Amino acid sequence: MDWTALWLTLKLAVGTTAILLVVGLPLAYWLATTRSKAAPVVETLVALPTVLPPTVAGFYFLLAAGPDTLLGQGYQTLTGGLLPFTFEGILFASVLFNLPFAVRPFTSAMGAVNRTLVEASWCLGVSRLGTFFRVVIPLSWAGILTGFILSFTHTIGEFGVVLMVGGNIPGVTRTLSVAIYDDVQALDYDGAARTALWLVVFSFVALSVTYSLGRRRWSI
Amino acid sequence: MDWTALWLTLKLAVGTTAILLVVGLPLAYWLATTRSKAAPVVETLVALPTVLPPTVAGFYFLLAAGPDTLLGQGYQTLTGGLLPFTFEGILFASVLFNLPFAVRPFTSAMGAVNRTLVEASWCLGVSRLGTFFRVVIPLSWAGILTGFILSFTHTIGEFGVVLMVGGNIPGVTRTLSVAIYDDVQALDYDGAARTALWLVVFSFVALSVTYSLGRRRWSI
Amino acid sequence: MNDGLVAEFKKQFPKGAEIQAMLRQPARGFSITVLFGPSGGGKSTVLRCLAGLERPDEGVIQFEGQTWFDGATGVSLSPQKRDIGFLFQEYALFPHMRVEANVGYGLTEIPKVERRRKVAEMLDIFGLTGMEQRYPHQISGGQQQRVALARVLVRRPRLLLLDEPFSALDATLREEIRPELRRILARFAVPVLLVTHERSEVISLADRVAIVDGGQIRQTGAVHEVFNRPADTSVARIVGMETVVPGKVVKAEDGLVSVAISECELTAVSTIKVGSEVEVCIRAEDVILQCGDIPAASARNCLEARVEAVTSAGPMNRVSLDAGFSLTALVTRPACEDLRIRPGARLMALVKAPAVHLITRG
Amino acid sequence: MNDGLVAEFKKQFPKGAEIQAMLRQPARGFSITVLFGPSGGGKSTVLRCLAGLERPDEGVIQFEGQTWFDGATGVSLSPQKRDIGFLFQEYALFPHMRVEANVGYGLTEIPKVERRRKVAEMLDIFGLTGMEQRYPHQISGGQQQRVALARVLVRRPRLLLLDEPFSALDATLREEIRPELRRILARFAVPVLLVTHERSEVISLADRVAIVDGGQIRQTGAVHEVFNRPADTSVARIVGMETVVPGKVVKAEDGLVSVAISECELTAVSTIKVGSEVEVCIRAEDVILQCGDIPAASARNCLEARVEAVTSAGPMNRVSLDAGFSLTALVTRPACEDLRIRPGARLMALVKAPAVHLITRG
Amino acid sequence: MTSRAATNQVQELSVAAAASLRFAMAHLVDRFEHRNADVRVKVTYGSSGHFFAMLSQRAPFDIFFSADIDYPGRLVVKEYAIQGAPFLYAIGRAVIWVRADSPVSVESLGIHSLLVPSIRKIAIANPRHAPYGRAARSALKSLGVYKEVQSKLVYGENVAQATHFVKTGSADIGMIALSLALAPPLAKKGRYWELPSDTYPPIEHSGVILHWAKNPDPAERFRRFVLGTEGRTVFKKYGYMLPGE
């Protein structure tokens, strides 16, 4: 078992979902409540990266974030480094690539929240932000859990983008899924199976716990 | 532009989502309404394929559906052929691999349907099945749309499983995403970019239309 | 066997109240049984158990010889198979359907033209014409309640369960709707179980009443039985003090009718036809007592009465009278002294014609 | 400037009704204005506009000198900034919170102990003790309504907007809750706008009443003004026929009180303190008219009266009397003939003490 | 003090190597590290195409061993390499491979084993970009069976994937690298017949040292080691031909 790869995978998956929660929840709420004509366009843009093969998407990400581009140069002046082949790079790419798996479920769940309850909260003097946290989020909990689980598992399994953007550097960007992929490529079927089994067992436990905890006790 | 690949991609994406709707909606309804202890386990099993790298998942699918296994032999006696390297094979694998992207959003949306409305329908003499179609599905529409969009786009972009299970046979299993991947591998960046642009534009239009149509006019 | 509704069951909510029901609706055909009682008494739960939405822990529910639920054998018919009409206290309109589609929802088996006609008729009755194309969130609370009512009534269920069908309607509207409701129900000949917390609604609607309080059905019977002879003080507190006696219309003229009750005759304001069996209701505080001769008075009904009992009720006394039928009056304590009202005393009871409320049955 | 609520606005629903409101609540401090009218009249919409949940198309809403809405300048304060308490007709309890959390929801800024105490006090007042840990779907309809009421009242808003606060409660409970409500409201000195479709609730609660029908405020004023002098027939139809006059309690003894109305004195059953200003309500059908001398009668109030007008009302006649104050009686047509009731005639009007309803203000 | 001295001395060498080289490379690294205690070699395996795309964005590798000659050539053209030309270190050999349990006696039938009627699918690497795929296609053409078998071909992303197809039983026979057929996981699991080397252009494996190499000295040392006798022995053992042979 490659423990650094496991650790890296966990870091990537947790980091990605955490960022997706922070970025995705407000974005989803905006999408769910706005009447702006721009909303379907934004939703479409969010979903678009998924239609490209991951490796190719990663390739374009490399191109876009490379040292020759404005983006790359901007990032370089800000941080002194480049995104490709770093952990930050795969994290960033992973967030971008998992955006629809989080934002879509968030949006559909928030759109289904009873509008009167939001109004009730406002009339009880609770700010929009407070209402968002105390009413909208709990009431769209199932959808948020969905987004969470989908982006978490997808991040764990994803290797195309990570491989391309991260360069498969052990301890930095070599995640478990990349490792398993390598093992299989190297015909090390037993090694791959061992790691995969570990991954599956670990995910099974994590998901089971999440699902059990995620069941709600109240009813609509 | 590789028109057969486009056609095949469409066929695969439409076929996958269609099967996911047929299989996923009842499964999701069961998951959303049951109190069975087995539910979290089933939900976890559904989500599990996603934690494996697609190529590796495809590899295990090949192992499981090969001529040496019970599954493979059973399928062979039934249909006279094998699953690997056929359109049916990639369709089947694609359904399996996209299951969580459809079932999870379906489940969370159906779980949020007001139970009293279902009861009201029953009391108006409408069967469980009728209620499912006339009340549950319309009321979880946003979530169903989410599952639909996520699995559709993910099927379009997915190439790991398709490549492994399908063997990249032109006109049979060579989808657009595989073609783009090949172009990039062959350093035909212009060709890849052209195809990718097509794919993106096509998806953009399709998604925008879907999103615009999918907005509901009623409120909860 | 084939004897209407027989229900006898128990339902315990986890960490909550226990609800016990013993209910019989012997009559077949149209008749209204009202479940009446304070908030939280268990009325909705009883209806939900009858509808098959809640599963009792034990007991039996039978309707017209068919077993709907049997705790012993585990039989439990689905709501669809029970063929009931259930009006939810919270309306439960389908938010994704327009008013028209909501009302026509249960009418799947009849042709479209027929369905449209029936729906339009119902909407007309409930004053909802012109709102066919609105979604539930685009109509007012009372309008929503009427849509829910129309949706239940447009079908022809075997049993109607209505949970507070008029709570969001104003008095005028209620009075317009009630006779329509009776007309429809009588035409379909369906028995009705109706929940309310309004005393006036019990008297104006019920053939039989079941008093529900503290999770139990305290008393069941004809309205005048329960209202005149409450089984215990909790029922008495719930029903208030009312005279409810059966009578028959013997004369009708110019908007006024004469009703025969045992030996007496009372005048009431009503347009009910001669020969009708009616329930005569008189509020205890509407009865004025006088001694000696009575000069010309606007009160049409002067009854000779004998005092049977005097009981204290707060600052007032409750006087039970025998005026040919049992009549209750509520008088102030000083008046009791002035008139020397005590058991055995004879006096005149005055009741104005508009204070005599007549309720037709059937 | 600093003069309570001034609202004058118009709201047009797309493809729906147009709602117009003109409303002034001049008094500061505690006072109840009731919006009264038939279902679909526009009551909820008026409240929603005042709360800032619906945006009027034009007009102005000002409260205590602060502009809440101004169609001309586009000002529109958020509901939070208006600092109101709004009770929704459909309760709008948070399904994911227990009763306790629902009630304490708006109390974020005070310490936890204090919050618990306040919540417990409210639950006690509304008879909800023991249900703290239940979710809304685990309590009955009436209990839900009380939770919603408690949730609004536990805060100290500057203005209360209550949309049908008692529609799911039984009479006993209402009568228990109303004085508590008054007590709380008087303590907080908040003005209240309350929607109802129950006539009795208007009389028992309102200081001022606004009749809402067909999307418009038809008449506004003190309850006795509106009820005794309806501006047009639609208002008259809505308010019914009632006598409502202001009076003052001058004697109280043993559960009975004497109320002075201009020159007369009436006896009523009440525990109101001497000196209180009250609204005296007498239902037209509770007034009995007699000619000549009156023997001992249980009716405590015998008033000399002069007939001012007789108008027909269906099978009955409506008799307007001057008994020192204006009093309306409803009598059958034959009685009118027997007693020769016509304008100018003098006779006695009998009203039983329990039929004199006293409502305290303030 | 000692540990600090150690860290100062030990240099890390980042190697990007084609996946098909894994077994030979592991052996080489072992030997090299044995001799050069001051160098720690970290090898990353992957598709040569991927590496090319990544190296075009200056992926932080010191030395790149490709499974072909094209990608290193392009890197040289882009002036990303230290030398003016890629170094050629081995030449791949292609074989026809079946699982040990296959009824087809590939050793005796040779190219005709592809024509056995029970063969339904033949796995090769994608000729578009995989060197062994190109070799397989040329061999099929020059042996005159391409037309006959074309409809039975399935294409792996690379030669490893073509091997998976056969290994899992999904394809009945495959054209793969000798180095894979000899690799420990497969050595006893299958039988093969080597394609005559004149039926396909040589599969030249070459490499480059990147000009941004952090440690050019060990990289150069490793290159020389690989090209030296010891390296040649290893490659030979793992089923490669050697340049100049």
Ligand SMILES: Nc1ncnc2c1ncn2[C@@H]1O[C@H](COP(=O)(O)OP(=O)(O)OP(=O)(O)O)[C@@H](O)[C@H]1O
């Ligand atoms: N799911 C539940 N779990 C626990 N207790 C419950 C549940 N549902 C209802 N109850 C309790 O059971 C009692 C009866 O409830 P029910 O809804 O039948 O009352 P009701 O008579 O309809 O009252 P209302 O007039 O207020 O609607 C109430 O005290 C209520 O709190």
Ligand SMILES: Nc1ncnc2c1ncn2[C@@H]1O[C@H](COP(=O)(O)OP(=O)(O)OP(=O)(O)O)[C@@H](O)[C@H]1O
């Ligand atoms: N969103 C809407 N779109 C169109 N019409 C509406 C909308 N909301 C309400 N209405 C209409 O406006 C009128 C007033 O509605 P409102 O809810 O204010 O009535 P209300 O007086 O509160 O009635 P109730 O006593 O039945 O609750 C009704 O006729 C209703 O149908």
Ligand SMILES: [Mg+2]
């Ligand atoms: Mg109830």
Ligand SMILES: [Mg+2]
């Ligand atoms: Mg309303």
